[in-house]
Each structure stands twice: as structure tokens, then as C-alpha cells.
Amino acid sequence: MLPVIGVLAAFLLIVVLRLRNVDFSISILAGALVVGITSTAPVEVFISAVMDTLQDPVTLSLSMAVALISVLGFSLKETNLISGLVEGLRTILPGQALLAMIPALFGLLSMPGGALMSAPFNDPVADRLRLSPEQRTYMNVWFRHLWYWASPISPTPLLAASLAGITLNHFLSAQLPLFIVTVTLGFVVSSRFIRGGTPGALRLKGLKNVTDGLLPIFVTVALSVVGVPVWASLICGIALVFIIGKVPSSRMLGLVYGGIRWDIVASVVSMLFFRSVVLASGSVVALFNSVARLGIPLIVILIVVPLLIGAISGTPTMGIGMAFPLLLPLCGNAGVHVVSVVYTGIICGYLASPMHLCLILTNKYYKSELGRVYRYLVPSVIVLYIVSVAYHLFTNGSSLV
Numbered sequence: 001m002l003p004v005i006g007v008l009a010a011f012l013l014i015v016v017l018r019l020r021n022v023d024f025s026i027s028i029l030a031g032a033l034v035v036g037i038t039s040t041a042p043v044e045v046f047i048s049a050v051m052d053t054l055q056d057p058v059t060l061s062l063s064m065a066v067a068l069i070s071v072l073g074f075s076l077k078e079t080n081l082i083s084g085l086v087e088g089l090r091t092i093l094p095g096q097a098l099l100a101m102i103p104a105l106f107g108l109l110s111m112p113g114g115a116l117m118s119a120p121f122n123d124p125v126a127d128r129l130r131l132s133p134e135q136r137t138y139m140n141v142w143f144r145h146l147w148y149w150a151s152p153i154s155p156t157p158l159l160a161a162s163l164a165g166i167t168l169n170h171f172l173s174a175q176l177p178l179f180i181v182t183v184t185l186g187f188v189v190s191s192r193f194i195r196g197g198t199p200g201a202l203r204l205k206g207l208k209n210v211t212d213g214l215l216p217i218f219v220t221v222a223l224s225v226v227g228v229p230v231w232a233s234l235i236c237g238i239a240l241v242f243i244i245g246k247v248p249s250s251r252m253l254g255l256v257y258g259g260i261r262w263d264i265v266a267s268v269v270s271m272l273f274f275r276s277v278v279l280a281s282g283s284v285v286a287l288f289n290s291v292a293r294l295g296i297p298l299i300v301i302l303i304v305v306p307l308l309i310g311a312i313s314g315t316p317t318m319g320i321g322m323a324f325p326l327l328l329p330l331c332g333n334a335g336v337h338v339v340s341v342v343y344t345g346i347i348c349g350y351l352a353s354p355m356h357l358c359l360i361l362t363n364k365y366y367k368s369e370l371g372r373v374y375r376y377l378v379p380s381v382i383v384l385y386i387v388s389v390a391y392h393l394f395t396n397g398s399s400l401v
Helices: 002-019 024-037 042-055 057-078 081-089 095-108 114-129 133-144 155-164 168-190 204-225 230-244 249-259 262-281 283-294 298-313 316-331 336-351 357-366 370-400
Strands: none
Touching: 002 024, 002 262, 002 283, 002 316, 024 042, 024 262, 024 316, 042 262, 057 081, 057 155, 057 204, 057 230, 057 249, 057 262, 081 095, 081 204, 095 114, 095 133, 095 168, 114 133, 114 357, 133 168, 133 357, 133 370, 155 168, 155 262, 155 316, 155 336, 168 204, 168 336, 168 370, 204 230, 230 249, 262 316, 298 316, 298 336, 316 336, 336 370, 357 370
16 A cells, blocks of 8 residues: 555645645656655665666667757857748748747747747738737647647657657658648638738848758758767757758857756656666556556546546646656556657646746736737637547457547
């Protein structure tokens, strides 16, 4: 019984610490400490977890990939390639497409504070189309988060696939239909308040800016899709940024070092350690036995718990770090669609959460009323979640539970 109490107490402790703005890595490590101490053999569990984390190739490859993702975004920003790309798109795309593309581009780069960075770029088009603050907020938030379903250079699906032991391409191929659903929902909802909005005059410079800004991103994604390791693909993309942006060699090292988010790297390592502690302790087996005795259907747990975790976690990576080590072992040899039900719940719970930082920042920037933003956002999330769960359950067949 003690291991079950330990797992639940660890989860509660992580939530409480995060609500008090304690660093994510520290919160996860504190949870791991509780799980280990309440196991039947604490010393052996910690030694095993440390060795597994250090020796697992995923630790190094995932840490490198996450670090280089932030370097790519930082380099595109510092070389002004991203701002040139946005300016070029204004000469090509109509208003509704442009309002979707700008936050999507910043979301693809996983740049810290990206919601605040994309919002000002949307202002000129939103002014021309006379959008309300709430409509601007919806567009910026919704289209910024498309890439949870499609991008091989987004830390969130990369982490999910790694923790689940699934190849990234296999994981994303299962999510791709939801990318189409998300885009379609965004355009259907925004068509209620966007009319017209033609692009500006086509200019040669605009086309060059678009090409220069998109090429590093396109090459990175393409290499990842054909099987090149994500970290190697990112190095190629960063090298292209340096070449196109004509970055002097004396500045390259500064861009690399300045772009690395060490806090995110530490979070990745701590989540992998937490997973190892949970598995080594055998706590999940005890938890599963307790759930079975209570008669709660596993499918109910897989649907309800991730939604709650996503809503209170504040970040999808934290939600995945908390939920995957606890829930996936309950499913035995979980296939990609079982993993995806958990993943979908975390993402959808996060999108509509009042603790969602992108939503908070965009809401403050546009001075919108959150209740009115929810008139657009909540129905979109509900439809997305229902379609997502139905799709994964139908595709997986009867083997989910």
C-alpha cells in the first residue's frame, strides 16, 4: 500500500510545487524522491534509476535535440530571418491565412515567449480586418499550437515519443490527421469574424525573404522525416541559418551558447530520471492493482486524468513528464494510439487551461476578456478532443483496454 501512497503523494507534491512556481526540474526530482523513499528498496531504486538514466542513449539524444531546437529559433530571430520571413509573407498571403501563418511559424520554432513575439506581427493585418481583442487572441493562441500534431522539431511530441519508446516518425504519423483537424477548426471558427483581407503587392524581395527564412526550417524538418536523427537535422538547419544570415565565425559560438535553454535541458533529464524511478520502484504495478480492485475502467482513467493533468500542469512537457511514467505502464505494451489518447488529453487540457502561459500573455497583450476568448477557444478544444479520442479509439480497435 505504501508504494501506491507514494505515487499519489509524488503527483500531488509536483502539482503543489509548480503552483508555487518552484522550478520544474526541482519539482520533478522532489516527486522522484518521494516515489523512491516509499518503495520497498529505496537505495536500490535510486542507484538503478541513476544508472538507467545516464546509460540510456535517449538521455543524450533527447537533451541535444531540445537544446538545438532552441538554438535554431534563437538564431533565426537574431539574424532577422524570421522577421524578414513574416514581412515577405505579407506580400503573398490573404489576411486570414497570414493571421494563421505568423503564430504557426513562431510556434514551430518553440521560442520562449513566442506568443508575445507573434502577437505584434499580427497587429497590422488584424487592424486592417478590424478584429476584436478576443478574436486576435484566439488566432494567436490556436494557430501557435498546431505543431503538437506534426512537427519533428517540436520538443513536446519528441519528448512524448521518447518516453513512450516509440519512434518519432511513427508517433507523428498517428497524429497527422489531427493536424488537419486543428487547422480546419481554426479556419472554420475564424471565418465567422474574418472577411476579405487580400495580400499586398507581390515583390521580388518578399519572395527572397520567404525563401531565406523557410529554407533552414524546411531542411531540418525534411531531414528528420527521412530518418536523420533530430539533433543532426537541427545542426544542418542551424548551419544554414549561419550561411544565409551571413553570420561571422566570431559570432557563431555566441549564438549557439545564447540560444541553449539550459532549464529545458535540465527538465528533460529530470523527467527521464523520474520515469526510471517510477519503473524501478514497481509503484505503478501496485497502483494498477489498486485501480483494478476499485473497478474503475482503465479507459476512464486514460481519458479523465490526462485532461486534468494538462489543465493544471501549465506546460505540456510537464504534463507528459508527470502522466506518461504513471499511466502508460498501466496499459502494458501500449501501442501508439493508446499513448496518443493520453497525449491528446494533456494537450487539449493545456490549450484551454487558464494556467496556459501563451493564453495569459496573449490575453494581456491584446487586453482581451478571457471569458469572451473562451467563446471561441473552448468549443474548438472540445471538438478537437472528441474527434481525437474517437479517431484513436477507432483506429486502435478493441485492444485499448
